[in-house]
Amino acid sequence: MEKIRILHTNDLHSHFENWPKIRRFLQEQQQSLEEEQVLTVDLGDFADRWHPLTEASDGQANVELMNQIHYDVVTIGNNEGIGNAKQVLNHLYDHANFDIVLDNLYDRQTLKLPEWAQISKIIETEQGTKIGFLAMTAPFPLTYAPNGWDVRQWTELLPELVHQLREQVDVLVFLSHLGITEDHLIAEELPQIDVILGSHTHHHFPNGKLVNGVQLAAAGRYGKYVGEVTLLLDDSHQLLKTTAQTFATEVMPEQPEDNQEIFQYMETGHRLLQEKKVAWLPHDLTLNNFDEESLVLETLEAVRQRGGTEVALLNTGLFLGELPKGLINQDQLHTLLPHPMRLIRVSMRGQDIVRMVLEIEKNRLFLRNYTIVGMGFRGKIFGEVIYDGLTYDATNHVVFWQGKMIESDKEYSFTTVDHLMFFPFIPSIEIAGQYEFLFPEFIRTVLAKHLMEKYPLSALE
Template identity: 45%
Template sequence: MEQLHIIHTNDLHSHFENFPRIARYIKQQRLLDQQQQRQTFLFDIGDASDRVHPLTEATMAQANIEWMNQQHYDAATIGNSEGLYYNHSILEHMYDHANFPIILDNLYEKNDNLPAFVQQSKIFTTKVGTKIGLLGLTAPYMLTYPLLDWNIKLVQYVLPALIKKLRPRVDILILLSHLGINTDRYLCQKYPQLDLIIGGHSHHLLPKGELHATTLLTAAQKYGHYIGNIYLTVNNHQVQSTTAHTIETTTIPEQVEDKQIIANYQNQGENLLKSRLVAHLPYQLDASSTGAHPAINTALKAIEWATNTPAAMLSTGLFLTDLTAGVITENDLHQQLPHAIHLMKTTLSGREFWRLMMEVTKNRNFLRNFPQKGMGFRGKIFGDLVLDGVVINEATRQVFYQGQELIPDKEYSIALLDHYLFIPFFPTLQIVGDNQLIYPDFLRTTFAKYLALKYPLKAGEKNGSK
């Protein structure tokens, strides 16, 4: 009789504050498994890194990879945070120093070759000869992966052939699934050849897993709040039983050095970003949510410049801090705009542009204090909507673009954010908008380029902390 223990993490999103306890738990479980003659495996299901943390931003996820190396992960797949938050060349080399394989079956280069950093599958052989097959899939964002020169494939086009190829060669077949719980439940029903699906992406928690016929589905929520455990009893290379449970990370005893370790992660990232100078502001750019909006107004000009568009819209909740006068750094901009949000240029007929502005008018008061979450947003509230190049007369319901009232059949463009396309408050964008998503820059990197051009560093200032 063989006992196996799989420890799994998913959607850590660079929450370094939980990393010391997670690392300690993994180490303790490995020692316990060794004492009880269980074999341990450790997998991650994607979105391990997130550029919201300054250390991830400063190292382009290399700090995350180093932490995973220290825990001796056996394998991982990627999530959309890795796939869409970094440009093509950075992702291609993100795992150059990883001591674990990336298992990924539906991301391809434009020439339809697998990227050099991935393996399509992996077979582990346990100490007594049981063969465990591993597959990996990530959420197929068909609209955005091509903008980063990736060819992303739908699950139904790749998984059947992979199962057919790998299932006869292994005793246990596992899918690392960064697809979300609804897709995972469907796959349990559709592909009973899968013994185990370890899930993520939709940040769901399955405290004891879900058993669908003979397929066990598990997931451990988000941010390292939980750690997943799966126990398999195997006899003569055949699974006899499976159980799963999650442990809440806050129940793991804290040690005195944890706070210092967490602070060091933060300080190291901030210091690296502080060493990268961007611009020299002649005056402070306040990020006030009411009244004058100096930072927002400047950012509106930045996204107009980047999209070659004479009109723009942003929301004040995006701007978390002021930019003080003098030299500003990448750290200043990262603190102000930590979001994983890209620009978007939308073209609409005058008729549809008017409707979009009516949606803005209708939702403005509601959104001003709305607690927005997800879709790349890393702030707290949506905030007020600020327009440039467009004026709405709410009394008469007239809309003026560059001082001229809209002509119904004429085309108009506006610089926005892809975030506004993915939330439900502006349906016109999704229904009729000609939307050009602009990758790979985030809002903050576009803002940095604009500020560097408009307010260049002075003679004698060089790349060092201010």
């Protein structure tokens, strides 16, 4: 009889406040279970640029933390995949001491897997059991393609990959950053897989879930849980039984030095970003006005210029603070706009522009205090939609573009952030618009460049 344990983490999203406990737990499990085979894997979204240390190090600090665990297999999530420019992702794992398995992301130029990834990994235990790993990340073609990647659906690739690897291994494990719905579908269609370790949708299976004979496991988000799957095999390497459970980080022992370590991660990130000077503001940029000292209007100007359009629109909930008069650095901009959002240039016919504006105006009061989760949003509420170059006559229900009444069949273009395309309350952007993602900048990067040019540091001299 052989017992194999697979420890799994996922969707940490740079929540380093849980990392000291997680690291200690994993290392203790690896050491205390030496008489058994223990494998440790991560399912992606370990890095998230909301944290200043991740932002300042382009995720290299996250990889250094992962190296402490000596993971056996890792895959990427969408935060690694589209939260980084292609060049950054291609060097993210230069110093990793673990292998990355990834089966559905290809370089658009070479049509091959990136050099830092491999199709599969087979680990053989001391008793000769062969465990095979496959992995896939959430496919978002609209955002991967402009960044130089070709991301594919599991339905295109996974059946053949499973068929090929199944013949070589005794146990087949799939690392899924696809979400709970897809995991269920895969289990129904590909029961040749023994274990699906799930992530992306932050679901939590405290004791696992069996679907069509496939063991599903999931450990929530932000490092609140660590997962474990146990495999029992007979002497001929036949899988007899699987079980799954999760361990709550909250009840794991805390050490006196943990808080200092967590504090240091944050402080180091802030310090590194503060060293990167951006501009010298001659006046405050606030959220309490919409004149020449308006932070929202200044950002709208930056967005409009980057998109090369006459009109831009943003929601005020994006802004988590203000900019004071004086020297501005990257840390202030990151704190202000922590979202991993990029800009999109949208082209629509005039009649569709009008419909979009009517959607916004109809939902305005509701959205003012509407809580948002996901879609790259790192704030709290949606806020107000503010237009630059567009006006709405609420009395007559007429929309004006640069002061002129919109023509129904004329094509117009505007610039905004990508999350508005996925936001369900303004459907015309996605349904009626032709859109182009503007890579690689984030919205804060666009604002930084604008401030750098408009309020140069040379004003200090």
